[in-house]
Amino acid sequence: xxxxxxxxxxxxxxxxxxxxxxxxxxxxxxxxxxxxxxxxxxxxxxxxxxxxxxxxxxxxxxxxxxxxxxxxxxxxxxxxxxxxxxxxxxxxxxxxxxxxxxxxxxxxxxxxxxxxxxxxxxxxxxxxxxxxxxxxxxxxxxxxxxxxxxxxxxxxxxxxxxxxxxxxxxxxxxxxxxxxxxxxxxxxxxxxxxxxxxxxxxxxxxxxxxxxxxxxxxxxxxxxxxxxxxxxxxxxxxxxxxxxxxxxxxxxxxxxxxxxxxxxxxxxxxxxxxxxxxxxxxxxxxxxxxxxxxxxxxxxxxxxxxxxxxxxxxxxxxxxxxxxxxxxxxxxxxxxxxxxxxxxxxxxxxxxxxxxxxxxxxxxxxxxxxxxxxxxxxxxxxxxxxxxxxxxxxxxxxxxxxxxxxxxxxxxxxxxxxxxxxxxxxxxxxxxxxxxxxxxxxxxxxxxxxxxxxxxxxxxxxxxxxxxxxxxxxxxxxxxxxxxxxxxxxxxxxxxxxxxxxxxxxxxxxxxxxxxxxxxxxxxxxxxxxxxxxxxxxxxxxxxxxxxxxxxxxxxxxxxxxxxxxxxxxxxxxxxxxxxxxxxxxxxxxxxxxxxxxxxxxxxxxxxxxxxxxxxxxxxxxxxxxxxxxxxxxxxxxxxxxxxxxxxxxxxxxxxxxxxxxxxxxxxxxxxxxxxxxxxxxxxxxxxxxxxxxxxxxxxxxxxxxxxxxxxxxxxxxxxxxxxxxxxxxxxxxxxxxxxxxxxxxxxxxxxxxxxxxxxxxxxxxxxxxxxxxxxxxxxxxxxxxxxxxxxxxxxxxxxxxxxxxxxxxxxxxxxxxxxxxxxxxxxxxxxxxxxxxxxxxxxxxxxxxxxxxxxxxxxxxxxxxxxx
DNA sequence: ATACATACC
DNA sequence: TACTGGTATGTAT
Numbered sequence: 001x002x003x004x005x006x007x008x009x010x011x012x013x014x015x016x017x018x019x020x021x022x023x024x025x026x027x028x029x030x031x032x033x034x035x036x037x038x039x040x041x042x043x044x045x046x047x048x049x050x051x052x053x054x055x056x057x058x059x060x061x062x063x064x065x066x067x068x069x070x071x072x073x074x075x076x077x078x079x080x081x082x083x084x085x086x087x088x089x090x091x092x093x094x095x096x097x098x099x100x101x102x103x104x105x106x107x108x109x110x111x112x113x114x115x116x117x118x119x120x121x122x123x124x125x126x127x128x129x130x131x132x133x134x135x136x137x138x139x140x141x142x143x144x145x146x147x148x149x150x151x152x153x154x155x156x157x158x159x160x161x162x163x164x165x166x167x168x169x170x171x172x173x174x175x176x177x178x179x180x181x182x183x184x185x186x187x188x189x190x191x192x193x194x195x196x197x198x199x200x201x202x203x204x205x206x207x208x209x210x211x212x213x214x215x216x217x218x219x220x221x222x223x224x225x226x227x228x229x230x231x232x233x234x235x236x237x238x239x240x241x242x243x244x245x246x247x248x249x250x251x252x253x254x255x256x257x258x259x260x261x262x263x264x265x266x267x268x269x270x271x272x273x274x275x276x277x278x279x280x281x282x283x284x285x286x287x288x289x290x291x292x293x294x295x296x297x298x299x300x301x302x303x304x305x306x307x308x309x310x311x312x313x314x315x316x317x318x319x320x321x322x323x324x325x326x327x328x329x330x331x332x333x334x335x336x337x338x339x340x341x342x343x344x345x346x347x348x349x350x351x352x353x354x355x356x357x358x359x360x361x362x363x364x365x366x367x368x369x370x371x372x373x374x375x376x377x378x379x380x381x382x383x384x385x386x387x388x389x390x391x392x393x394x395x396x397x398x399x400x401x402x403x404x405x406x407x408x409x410x411x412x413x414x415x416x417x418x419x420x421x422x423x424x425x426x427x428x429x430x431x432x433x434x435x436x437x438x439x440x441x442x443x444x445x446x447x448x449x450x451x452x453x454x455x456x457x458x459x460x461x462x463x464x465x466x467x468x469x470x471x472x473x474x475x476x477x478x479x480x481x482x483x484x485x486x487x488x489x490x491x492x493x494x495x496x497x498x499x500x501x502x503x504x505x506x507x508x509x510x511x512x513x514x515x516x517x518x519x520x521x522x523x524x525x526x527x528x529x530x531x532x533x534x535x536x537x538x539x540x541x542x543x544x545x546x547x548x549x550x551x552x553x554x555x556x557x558x559x560x561x562x563x564x565x566x567x568x569x570x571x572x573x574x575x576x577x578x579x580x581x582x583x584x585x586x587x588x589x590x591x592x593x594x595x596x597x598x599x600x601x602x603x604x605x606x607x608x609x610x611x612x613x614x615x616x617x618x619x620x621x622x623x624x625x626x627x628x629x630x631x632x633x634x635x636x637x638x639x640x641x642x643x644x645x646x647x648x649x650x651x652x653x654x655x656x657x658x659x660x661x662x663x664x665x666x667x668x669x670x671x672x673x674x675x676x677x678x679x680x681x682x683x684x685x686x687x688x689x690x691x692x693x694x695x696x697x698x699x700x701x702x703x704x705x706x707x708x709x710x711x712x713x714x715x716x717x718x719x720x721x722x723x724x725x726x727x728x729x730x731x732x733x734x735x736x737x738x739x740x741x742x743x744x745x746x747x748x749x750x751x752x753x754x755x756x757x758x759x760x761x762x763x764x765x766x767x768x769x770x771x772x773x774x775x776x777x778x779x780x781x782x783x784x785x786x787x788x789x790x791x792x793x794x795x796x797x798x799x800x801x802x803x804x805x806x807x808x809x810x811x812x813x814x815x816x817x818x819x820x821x822x823x824x825x826x827x828x829x830x831x832x833x834x835x836x837x838x839x840x841x842x843x844x845x846x847x848x849x850x851x852x853x854x855x856x857x858x859x860x861x862x863x864x865x866x867x868x869x
Numbered sequence: 870a871t872a873c874a875t876a877c878c
Numbered sequence: 879t880a881c882t883g884g885t886a887t888g889t890a891t
């Protein structure tokens with residue numbers, strides 16, 4: 001700083017790009033020079049521009065925070081201070097110094113493994129990863145500023161002699177397993193945080209250890225090591241300071257801190273360890289090294305937060321013990337830079353720095369202010385950090401909450417490529433899901449465009465999925481929605497990912513029942529979820545000092561109203577939800593509300609006769625006025641055909657006389673309508689009357705949704721368009737099966753049964769002359785579906801229902817020419833699944849100028865037709 | 870529930 | 879030429 005620009009904090013520089021010398025092994029390097037090289041390698045790139053943008057967003061957050069700070073009055077501060085003091089007292093009262101927590105961290109793990117297996121690398125600067133990204137580097141390389149999470153091509157500029165070795169996770173996992181075997185001997189409940197680090201609770205081990213005979217504390221040197229001595233591959237030792245533990249393998253004169261010397265016996269060499277914590281940890285590290293030829297560092301402290309910091313203190317190949325006294329802890333913490341604390345990252349550090357806080361001592365001094373500027377979670381965490389508090393137990397390994405796979409690639413702009421990639425990802429994900437026997441209800445698509453802007457799109461189903469087809473059915477539609485939203489511009493992607501979450505437990509796949517089980521067996525069902533919730537509540541009430549897991553202090557409270565939409569190019573066509581209707585109730589689709597209401601009715605012994613359809617089933621009959629097969633298109637021009645909002649009175653005959661489904665004729669509307677909620681027959685053909693009835697039925701749960709009116713004119717136009725499109729489809733060489741259906745299934749009446757429990761759908765047998773198998777027609781979008789697989793069909797219906805909700809929310813502001821794409825995906829589906837010719841034909845037809853504009857093109861549609869509304 | 874940001878390795 | 883991939887969690891809407 002004194003000899004040049006401070007690249008990490010200077011104005012105009014991206015603190016997020018600067019060299020992060022937080023980690024070990026970066027002492028005494030020329031930061032300015034390194035940062036200059038990093039900058040020159042990055043400047044002007046899309047990545048850099050995006051980083052710039054994000055940095056500005058952070059700066060804005062900070063500005064707002066400072067503004068907020070300026071408005072804080074003395075009185076507010078006083079009051080806050082009182083609360084902070086109260087809490088500090090309470091936290092102090094609960095301080096627990098009785099546990100001995102150890103954090104173990106393998107030194108430059110991947111790099112060390114590679115060096116072990118290729119001794120030529122020993123004295124060279126090397127890193128593991130690729131030209132695009134490095135996972136880790138050895139200590140030689142770190143001297144040049146080469147470190148984890150740095151792209152290899154920049155590292156090469158910093159250190160032209162750098163050797164980059166590709167990652168080999170199979171190997172790392174195997175080594176990790178060996179190390180974990182040792183961990184388990186000291187704490188069977190240890191918690192691995194990654195392949196190379198873990199938290200252990202040594203308390204119990206130490207208690208037992210006191211009575212162990214020396215023989216139990218004696219460990220043998222690796223035989224081959226001992227025999228060949230210096231010839232063995234060495235670990236990176238270049239930066240080992242004097243006071244470090246020195247590996248007996250590498251240095252005969254073991255550190256004097258070790259009270260018991262190694263013993264050379266006839267059968268080899270032994271090392272005896274004492275009964276103290278330090279000795280126990282040293283022993284563990286010794287055993288790790290003997291077993292794997294890799295070194296580890298460790299931190300010993302009364303809680304996890306401190307142990308983590310301590311393990312970094314004497315890295316590599318060292319350990320540090322923080323005594324379990326309040327004085328030692330407070331001393332340690334006072335000089336601790338906030339950035340060293342797990343959970344406080346670049347952004348949090350920057351925000352704190354803006355408030356003049358860089359060490360934990362400042363943290364304690366500014367708690368009152370922080371309590372006013374930061375969220376409760378955030379300042380509570382900071383408060384604990386400032387007092388040197390942290391988790392004093394090793395939490396049982398929690399069940400995984402999500403599983404994902406993502407891939408970065410060279411720009412991908414073609415829809416077909418994007419879709420096939422999406423499918424690949426789903427295949428990979430499904431495979432992983434299968435391995436763990438998981439099923440989840442939420443599918444999330446992640447996209448990153450060539451400008452590094454990331455967005456995610458998620459959909460939660462009412463049931464759990466796991467197979468490729470199931471996941472892809474969702475991911476594909478989410479992707480198409482984005483493609484369509486961006487249309488006619490292509491999505492220029494550099495990354496795509498698929499994640500699945502909201503897992504349901506294996507033993508019961510019915511989420512509804514699961515909650516019941518949870519209710520009946522609180523102890524069991526509480527194990528992970530609820531108990532945590534209870535803990536959190538306790539935290540707020542009593543603030544036990546072990547309650548807080550380290551977590552990011554994520555956001556300044558005043559940043560709440562920050563709107564970023566305008567700044568996001570992606571968002572140019574984003575649905576704007578502010579225009580949605582005032583609605584206190586949770587958003588539910590019609591089906592969901594109907595179903596919920598029906599459950600209510602049943603619970604109240606409404607005793608609805610179901611004609612043997614099973615409970616919670618209701619029946620919808622609707623008429624396929626026009627075979628929908630010709631309708632599909634990926635262009636936004638007519639994708640609107642498929643949204644629930646577009647269902648018109650003529651397109652969609654509402655729950656009509658459920659039992660009349662046997663009629664094969666496409667009778668328009670029956671004389672009476674069956675309410676999907678109460679199942680009574682409403683003697684009317686007037687949909688307004690019918691709607692009023694349904695509203696009545698739904699009234700309890702009913703949200704004050706807008707009463708959108710149906711435009712008959714538009715419905716007519718819609719029908720015309722449908723018919724035109726059908727003809728188009730026929731004359732344009734669509735796939736044969738489709739042609740057959742479109743020509744033969746006009747007026748096919750289909751009955752869909754939806755079972756309230758598991759959403760299985762069944763159809764009446766095909767009424768048409770040619771038995772082409774049952775045709776599944778979505779009751780929401782009314783398009784017949786390609787697949788005969790009911791599961792897949794159900795996915796589709798779910799998507800449509802969800803889309804309906806989206807529309808309901810965003811309908812007012814949703815661009816009429818830019819509706820969701822969820823349903824209109826069949827052409828694209830086929831383009832992937834069918835031979836090239838077929839897809840070509842499709843594409844051609846789709847792009848054909850003779851293709852009639854859909855109803856969307858006819859004019860803005862600013863109402864939402866929710867089923868019968 | 871969804872989207873996005875932050876964080877960790 | 880080239881700036882990851884997997885998971886969790888906090889915040890806002």
